[in-house]
Amino acid sequence: MFDTLSDKLQNVLGSLKGQGRLSEDDVNKAMREIRLALLEADVNFKVVKQFVAAVKERALGEEVLESLTPGQQVIKIVHEELVKLMGSASAKLTMSPKPPTVVLMVGLQGSGKTTTVAKLAKHLVKQGKRPELVACDIYRPAAIDQLKVLGEQVGVPVFSIDGSNDAVEIARKGVEDAAAAGRDVVIIDTAGRLHIDEKLMEELVDIRKQVRPHDILLVLDSMTGQDAVNVAEQFQQQVNFDGVILTKLDGDARGGAALSVRAVTGKPIIFASTGEKLNAFDAFHPDRMASRILGMGDVLTLIEKAQQNIDEKKALELEEKIRKAQFTFEDFLDQMQSMRKMGPLAGMLAMIPGIPKQLRQAQIDERELDRVEAIIRSMTPEERRSPEILNGSRRKRIATGSGASVQAVNQLISKFKQMQKLMKQFAGGKKMPNIPPELLRGGF
Amino acid sequence: MTRNWHEVFKGVAPPEAEAAPAEEIEEKKRGWFRRFKVSLSKSREAMTQRLSTIMFDKLDADLWEKLEETLIFADCGVASTVEIVERMEQAANEGEISDQQQFFSQLEKAIVDIFPADSYQIDVSHQPSVILVVGVNGTGKTTTVGKIAYHLKKEGKSVVLAAADTFRAAAIEQLSEWGKRVDCPVVRQEHGSDPGAVVFDAIAAARSRGIDVVIVDTAGRLHTQVPLMEELKKIHRVVGKQIPGGPHEVLLTVDATTGQNGLIQARLFGEAVDVSGVVLTKLDGTAKGGIAVAIAHELNLPIKLVGVGEQTEDLRPFDPGDFAKALFEA
Ligand SMILES: Nc1nc2c(ncn2[C@@H]2O[C@H](COP(=O)(O)OP(=O)(O)OP(=O)(O)O)[C@@H](O)[C@H]2O)c(=O)[nH]1
Ligand SMILES: [Mg+2]
Numbered sequence: 001m002f003d004t005l006s007d008k009l010q011n012v013l014g015s016l017k018g019q020g021r022l023s024e025d026d027v028n029k030a031m032r033e034i035r036l037a038l039l040e041a042d043v044n045f046k047v048v049k050q051f052v053a054a055v056k057e058r059a060l061g062e063e064v065l066e067s068l069t070p071g072q073q074v075i076k077i078v079h080e081e082l083v084k085l086m087g088s089a090s091a092k093l094t095m096s097p098k099p100p101t102v103v104l105m106v107g108l109q110g111s112g113k114t115t116t117v118a119k120l121a122k123h124l125v126k127q128g129k130r131p132e133l134v135a136c137d138i139y140r141p142a143a144i145d146q147l148k149v150l151g152e153q154v155g156v157p158v159f160s161i162d163g164s165n166d167a168v169e170i171a172r173k174g175v176e177d178a179a180a181a182g183r184d185v186v187i188i189d190t191a192g193r194l195h196i197d198e199k200l201m202e203e204l205v206d207i208r209k210q211v212r213p214h215d216i217l218l219v220l221d222s223m224t225g226q227d228a229v230n231v232a233e234q235f236q237q238q239v240n241f242d243g244v245i246l247t248k249l250d251g252d253a254r255g256g257a258a259l260s261v262r263a264v265t266g267k268p269i270i271f272a273s274t275g276e277k278l279n280a281f282d283a284f285h286p287d288r289m290a291s292r293i294l295g296m297g298d299v300l301t302l303i304e305k306a307q308q309n310i311d312e313k314k315a316l317e318l319e320e321k322i323r324k325a326q327f328t329f330e331d332f333l334d335q336m337q338s339m340r341k342m343g344p345l346a347g348m349l350a351m352i353p354g355i356p357k358q359l360r361q362a363q364i365d366e367r368e369l370d371r372v373e374a375i376i377r378s379m380t381p382e383e384r385r386s387p388e389i390l391n392g393s394r395r396k397r398i399a400t401g402s403g404a405s406v407q408a409v410n411q412l413i414s415k416f417k418q419m420q421k422l423m424k425q426f427a428g429g430k431k432m433p434n435i436p437p438e439l440l441r442g443g444f
Numbered sequence: 445m446t447r448n449w450h451e452v453f454k455g456v457a458p459p460e461a462e463a464a465p466a467e468e469i470e471e472k473k474r475g476w477f478r479r480f481k482v483s484l485s486k487s488r489e490a491m492t493q494r495l496s497t498i499m500f501d502k503l504d505a506d507l508w509e510k511l512e513e514t515l516i517f518a519d520c521g522v523a524s525t526v527e528i529v530e531r532m533e534q535a536a537n538e539g540e541i542s543d544q545q546q547f548f549s550q551l552e553k554a555i556v557d558i559f560p561a562d563s564y565q566i567d568v569s570h571q572p573s574v575i576l577v578v579g580v581n582g583t584g585k586t587t588t589v590g591k592i593a594y595h596l597k598k599e600g601k602s603v604v605l606a607a608a609d610t611f612r613a614a615a616i617e618q619l620s621e622w623g624k625r626v627d628c629p630v631v632r633q634e635h636g637s638d639p640g641a642v643v644f645d646a647i648a649a650a651r652s653r654g655i656d657v658v659i660v661d662t663a664g665r666l667h668t669q670v671p672l673m674e675e676l677k678k679i680h681r682v683v684g685k686q687i688p689g690g691p692h693e694v695l696l697t698v699d700a701t702t703g704q705n706g707l708i709q710a711r712l713f714g715e716a717v718d719v720s721g722v723v724l725t726k727l728d729g730t731a732k733g734g735i736a737v738a739i740a741h742e743l744n745l746p747i748k749l750v751g752v753g754e755q756t757e758d759l760r761p762f763d764p765g766d767f768a769k770a771l772f773e774a
Binding site for chain 1: 513516517518519521522580581582583584612613614615617618620621622625666667668669699701702703704705706708726728729730731732734735754
């Protein structure tokens with residue numbers, strides 16, 4: 001895989017911390033890397049040009065902080081400027097004081113509108129709203145069926161007119177229907193269309209005139225390349241959308257299109273769609289997107305993921321135990337399980353910035369984790385709590401019980417002891433020690 | 445020059461030598477590409493700069509930078525862009541570029557050379573042949589399945605469609621609609637059923653009814669979703685078990701608006717199910733589809749077809765020369 005931007009900058013700028021000011025030469029070298037990184041992330045090249053010029057101006061002569069390498073200093077500046085450009089707070093939908101609020105969804109073919117309509121509905125239901133969906137995609141085969149099925153799945157009514165070929169009429173009647181039924185939000189699904197398709201863009205303009213939406217949302221695929229700028233500009237000129245929903249963010253696209261669209265239209269990205277399930281949908285966090293575009297490892301996402309999965313109370317207990325250095329196999333098993341719920345460990349490591357390269361690339365074998373789990377499960381509760389009682393015969397019994405060799409059991413126990421020792425150091429207020437890579441292999 | 449469909453489909457006989465005069469055929473071929481361009485509206489033209497007029501002035505650093513920007517803007521990616529620009533610089537140093545015309549013919553050649561030259565065919569010479577269509581969500585799989593079926597039927601092949609997207613809401617209905625449109629039987633099961641079983645049934649049906657080609661529509665999936673990629677491998681295995689050597693084609697749909705992620709898509713789908721070619725869809729928009737250059741450059745994967753609209757006829761054999769011209773011409 002590619003080296004990350006941090007690695008590259010480290011490479012060209014060296015790793016000495018607190019080196020005084022960034023020289024012109026340093027800045028030029030760094031900007032070359034930044035430019036490449038942004039282009040590889042699909043940020044539009046004109047946007048890249050402007051952005052790099054702005055960053056360069058700021059970086060020239062800037063003091064490198066005591067605790068940072070020049071590369072880290074540059075990343076700090078770039079990140080701050082990116083966040084500034086993306087907007088630092090999450091934007092919200094405009095809700096009409098007089099219901100129903102009308103939301104119109106627009107976008108290219110295949111960007112994910114229909115699924116996103118259902119996800120948005122579910123999101124609003126969770127907030128106590130009562131949405132209704134309107135099926136205006138009269139072109140794509142079975143698009144109306146798709147919305148009906150999704151509506152049922154999220155428990156929200158869907159308005160459609162079977163056999164109609166007038167999307168404007170469906171939209172108008174849909175809004176009337178929702179108002180009469182006392183629904184408070186109407187979400188209108190429209191057919192995907194090319195921004196240069198004059199006839200279909202005209203249709204959107206007509207729908208807009210008829211139903212006067214409070215929010216027009218452009219649904220944008222996060223994998224979009226350089227053309228995002230054309231798409232966004234055309235949709236803005238013709239229907240003037242209010243915000244963007246970024247889809248397919250659960251993939252590994254860096255999502256530079258988000259930055260391009262924001263830069264050329266000034267419109268905020270409001271929601272992010274992050275998976276196949278209908279609840280994989282959330283408010284968009286511009287600051288996280290900035291890290292993602294730079295490929296810097298998204299610490300915030302990692303922390304949030306961890307929070308969702310580790311029961312908070314357990315986490316607190318664990319912290320306490322680490323402080324008192326009472327970490328046992330029992331805790332280890334718990335922690336391992338909640339970690340594994342978060343997804344493949346290798347992916348997790350990649351999200352943490354500053355993890356040394358050899359660790360990031362360390363092959364973490366999930367089967368190895370299964371084996372470790374099996375070994376711990378073959379211990380009695382007492383053994384898990386007090387590993388010091390694990391004598392030869394106990395170890396042999398555990399090996400037989402888990403189907404592992406005695407050697408593997410011995411290895412696990414000795415690694416565990418090393419880890420306990422590390423935790424004591426950690427608890428003693430020292431900085432997190434460098435974890436030897438071999439501790440991460442074989443299950444840790 | 446754009447190929448005819450019977451040249452693209454391996455296993456389809458060329459039409460009886462009709463006494464069509466040579467010029468008329470030429471005219472028809474040119475017509476295809478022209479039609480593709482005519483379908484583009486005025487706003488597209490206004491948006492794409494007339495690079496052909498502004499680009500070549502004199503051979504200096506400015507020119508190379510403009511070329512670089514043109515290629516980056518087309519989504520060719522940094523690596524392919526650097527390669528193409530270096531080739532051009534070399535040609536210039538060797539004195540092969542002295543005017544605008546030479547500049548553009550060299551550029552076209554540099555791009556065309558990136559695409560594997562001999563693997564343009566789609567193999568339907570088996571009985572039955574199986575074509576698996578795979579790709580990320582919304583890239584145009586189902587539409588492409590319908591369009592390929594249409595063209596195969598026009599070339600005299602019988603076709604059955606397998607509704608192996610049993611996951612997305614109304615995906616089966618969508619394919620069935622296409623089946624009606626192009627007059628092909630569709631083998632389907634319940635929503636949520638095992639896609640492997642659908643494929644199994646479709647192949648069995650093709651065998652018993654003597655149908656020539658089975659085209660399998662699969663569910664959209666991100667290449668990062670491990671279980672779904674495993675499912676795809678399983679579908680692939682199901683075909684291979686029933687027909688040694690099958691599937692005979694695995695076509696990956698890549699949306700022309702896709703940026704650099706398209707390269708990772710092609711790599712990972714390729715590793716999972718041995719993709720035999722790419723269908724570059726949605727080339728009727730303003731996106732140039734340069735990601736196809738990156739895919740061919742890094743993975744040596746051929747682009748076999750291009751999608752240029754939502755209707756049955758809106759599918760073309762890929763032509764590297766036309767594609768290269770469209771990259772830098774308005
Ligand atoms: N303009 C244009 N639109 C296309 C083209 N190919 C497909 N589409 C449209 O893109 C949208 C998605 O196409 P589908 O064929 O449903 O895509 P898919 O890959 O099967 O989608 P999923 O099964 O949901 O993953 C539809 O609205 C199609 O009409 C093309 O070449 N040009
Ligand atoms: Mg489909």
